[in-house]
Amino acid sequence: MNMYQWIKLNEHPELMEETASWFSSKWGIPAVVYKESIRTGIIAKESIPQWYVVLDKNEAIVGGVGVIENDFHDRPDLAPNLCALYVEPEHRNQGLAKWILEQTRKEMHRLGFKQLYLITDHTSFYERYDWSFFTMVKEESGTTARLYQIATIN
Template sequence: MREIIKIKDQPELKELAANWFHHKWGVPLEAYFESIETSISGKTAVPQWYGMFSKNKMIAGIGVIENDFHNRQDLTPNICSLYVEEEYRNQGIAGEMLDFVCQDMKNQGIETLYLLTDHQVFYEKYQWEFYTLAQPEETQNPSRIYRHRFI
């Protein structure tokens, strides 16, 4: 059975989650620990971190942060770090994760979410709309910003 867990609701998972995200994305481990700790404090809706677990193994993850390393500081908050382990892909997990996070953010009063990606078409399947281009910090080529509004 698969289950999506808000890491802040089960802080004993913070080390597992931080390590998992670090290994998937190469962002420094300390950055994940700090962001997850901030989410656990519960003082703000953002940042938030989520994991999908199957048999006590993290098989997918996603986060919400203020800015996903791009030049459009006005487009906030951002979905980030969506990843599904290869053997679990094409089972609708990414969509489940996106829906879960969107509902959670809506419940916390967030009306619009953004995400930075090089994917085309994939996010439209989940009611995200292409919004604009932004310049990622690590590349010379602009990437797509998608938007999901709850109003």
């Protein structure tokens, strides 16, 4: 992944506004929600939440991911949760999502976590990268969702 740069937002607070807007444009959640979570991660430094982006050679954001305590489900004991993984369409099918997932697993291991969880309906995508179905959870909306897990790596 030589043409990409892994950025920890807690080390680059100057990217908070741009990153919050970028995630908002991808997921339809207000930028202020991302901004608050990113700000908390900048303050917390070595705990959750944490946010990461990938920059291309032109320093444009081409991918990103967050790790939050709970992705709005009824199992707070299953934490932390990966969220908001996104890779720009023109950068897909190059191994970038896999690399982002691996980097995130390494970061969570460094922070002392043994497992990482996520809620998804993109089951085949995550199963391709060794995520395992763990249990069904109830979301705040009342619907049930599949929760996956994976071990962190060093």
